[in-house]
Amino acid sequence: MALIACGKPSLMLYTAAKMQSILRRPSSAMRKILRYSTQIQPDVDVEKTHLPSEKGAVIPQLDILQHPDFFKVHELFTVRDLFDARVHLGHHEGSLDERMKPFIFGSRLGHLIFDLDITAYHLRQALNFTAHIAARDGIILFIARSSQNTHLIECTALECQEFAHTRYWSGGIFTNSEMQFGAVTRLPDLCIFLNTLNTILTQHIAVRDAAKMCIPSVGIVDTNCNPNLVTYPVPGNDDTPCAMELYCRLFKEAIRRGKEYRTLNQVEDSK
Amino acid sequence: MLLRRVICNNVCYRTYELFVCSNACHLKRYFSTDGEIELCDKMPPSTEKKRGGFAQAFEKYTSPPELKPPTPEKEETFASLLRNSKFTDLGDPQGKVVTGKIFQVVGDDLYVDFGWKFHCVCPRPAKNGSEYVRGAKVRLRIKELELSTRFLGSSRDLTLLEADATLVGLISSPARLPQQPKSS
Numbered sequence: 001m002a003l004i005a006c007g008k009p010s011l012m013l014y015t016a017a018k019m020q021s022i023l024r025r026p027s028s029a030m031r032k033i034l035r036y037s038t039q040i041q042p043d044v045d046v047e048k049t050h051l052p053s054e055k056g057a058v059i060p061q062l063d064i065l066q067h068p069d070f071f072k073v074h075e076l077f078t079v080r081d082l083f084d085a086r087v088h089l090g091h092h093e094g095s096l097d098e099r100m101k102p103f104i105f106g107s108r109l110g111h112l113i114f115d116l117d118i119t120a121y122h123l124r125q126a127l128n129f130t131a132h133i134a135a136r137d138g139i140i141l142f143i144a145r146s147s148q149n150t151h152l153i154e155c156t157a158l159e160c161q162e163f164a165h166t167r168y169w170s171g172g173i174f175t176n177s178e179m180q181f182g183a184v185t186r187l188p189d190l191c192i193f194l195n196t197l198n199t200i201l202t203q204h205i206a207v208r209d210a211a212k213m214c215i216p217s218v219g220i221v222d223t224n225c226n227p228n229l230v231t232y233p234v235p236g237n238d239d240t241p242c243a244m245e246l247y248c249r250l251f252k253e254a255i256r257r258g259k260e261y262r263t264l265n266q267v268e269d270s271k
Numbered sequence: 272m273l274l275r276r277v278i279c280n281n282v283c284y285r286t287y288e289l290f291v292c293s294n295a296c297h298l299k300r301y302f303s304t305d306g307e308i309e310l311c312d313k314m315p316p317s318t319e320k321k322r323g324g325f326a327q328a329f330e331k332y333t334s335p336p337e338l339k340p341p342t343p344e345k346e347e348t349f350a351s352l353l354r355n356s357k358f359t360d361l362g363d364p365q366g367k368v369v370t371g372k373i374f375q376v377v378g379d380d381l382y383v384d385f386g387w388k389f390h391c392v393c394p395r396p397a398k399n400g401s402e403y404v405r406g407a408k409v410r411l412r413i414k415e416l417e418l419s420t421r422f423l424g425s426s427r428d429l430t431l432l433e434a435d436a437t438l439v440g441l442i443s444s445p446a447r448l449p450q451q452p453k454s455s
Contacts, residue, residue, distance in 0.1 A: 083352045089388035092419045094428030105349070109363060111416060116349040201430070224427070239432055240388050 064261075065132065071257045073127035076250050079116045082123075085246040087236040088114045090223035100223050103235035112223045119236050126218040126232040127254040130190065133216075134162075134258025138189030141165060142251075143206050145198040149244045153194060156248040160255040163188065165206075169198070174209040192251060193219035195238050196230065203229075220247060287369045289357045289386025357386065364413045368439060373407045383436070385411055391434040399441060407444035411436040 064070045082088065090096075090104065090112030103122075105115035133140060142157050142164040144150070150166040157164035165173075170180065177185040191210045196219045198204045203226055210217045211229045219230035220238045227233035237243045322330075353359060361367055371385030379395040381403055391411065395403050403409070414437065419430035 079349050080347060080352065083349070083356075086386075086388060088349070088353070089358075091388075091430060092417050092428060094421055095419055095430050096427075105353070108359070113353065116352075224430070237388055 069128055071131035073131060073254055074124050076253055079120050082116050085243045086240045087119060087243050088116050089237045090114055095224040097224055097226055099227055114235050122234045126234050127250060129232055130218060130251055131254040131258035133190045134255040135261045137262060140190045141188035142192050144194035145204060146195050148241060152244060152248055156252050160252045162255060169205050174213045187213055188215060191215055191217040193217060194244060194247060196221055196225045287361055287367060289369055364416045368410055368412050370442060371409050371411050373405055376405055383409060387416055387434055389417060389432055389434045391436040393438045396438055402441055402444040402446045404446045408442040410439040410442055412439050
């Protein structure tokens with residue numbers, strides 16, 4: 001891949017020394033590719049990797065990923081809580097997106113109802129993923145376009161020391177970030193969409209752009225949304241303030257648990 | 272939670288409450304017979320005296336409230352939750368009267384939340400207009416639960432993200448002065 005980026009048409013034998021020099025002084029194209037990487041580099045000590053691991057040695061980073069619910073996010077909510085927060089209420093049948101049909105319980109006199117058992121499963125997956133990202137020191141960005149809940153989401157982001165973007169989204173924030181901000185940027189490692197639609201009821205540009213930049217996304221998808229490009233869609237109501245309060249509370253708690261684990265790990269490592 | 276029958280001008284109509292009132296549940300549990308049975312069990316059988324009705328009532332209502340740990344409820348399925356919900360009780364929402372709470376006032380526009388996905392916006396009525404403030408409980412007659420229609424040429428409905436309802440009356444308002452207690 002690096003060879004193609006260099007644009008050298010002729011076949012050349014690249015020795016190890018030559019490759020090292022290319023990587024140490026990367027070309028402008030190479031620099032751009034490296035900058036847009038959102039891969040979290042594992043903090044592995046290079047000197048130790050070639051040593052054989054001791055028998056019975058537990059590598060903490062891999063162990064927690066094998067666990068289905070390490071941060072116990074299933075304790076954060078019940079189906080009853082979702083029901084009381086009106087998460088099951090959907091739009092009218094006329095604005096239904098065909099791709100949302102698998103998540104719908106049914107419709108009562110034209111008003112769609114989400115199946116909260118399916119929603120609960122997806123929400124647990126999303127919260128678990130969020131907690132793991134937070135535990136690995138990832139940058140999380142809350143995105144929403146509902147003006148009624150802007151203040152709530154920004155406060156939530158502030159309280160869990162992450163970021164939020166609930167205002168007008170200019171086109172190249174992800175795809176042309178260097179030009180947009182005039183400096184080297186690091187893109188978020190997770191985007192949490194509390195509304196996947198923008199104010200004119202078309203899909204938010206960030207959904208597509210996050211997918212383009214290989215940034216995983218968690219999104220609350222309502223009956224009129226397209227769940228395809230969202231990595232962890234959570235089918236549910238995104239219009240009622242009490243539902244939004246519930247989501248904000250749950251995501252904040254998941255992020256807090258992830259960060260708590262990280263600080264504990266760091267304390268143990270430093271000992 | 273509780274269906275209130277309101278008689279007004281010789282017209283009987285039911286007012287629906289879409290709000291879930293969790294406080295009422297706790298109150299119900301406290302005054303249920305379970306509490307009384309527990310009290311009896313605590314007394315040792317040898318010293319059990321037959322108490323009169325007044326003595327029992329006096330003890331029950333003056334003793335400090337017992338904070339029972341919340342009993343784990345049975346696993347409620349979503350289907351049963353929905354079947355027993357206020358939304359299902361409503362039936363056809365067209366023309367039904369519900370109670371709502373004003374959560375925002377912008378000039379003469381009242382934003383009322385009645386327990387549905389959307390709020391509704393009603394103009395301030397001429398009568399008792401100053402009492403319609405944030406936190407006031409009002410009665411609404413629903414016209415439509417969601418203002419969404421399909422326009423010519425589009426494949427999907429366009430939604431206004433609002434419900435449509437008319438104000439029927441005021442139930443309570445924080446702006447109303449508390450009534451003077453009647454002195455005999």
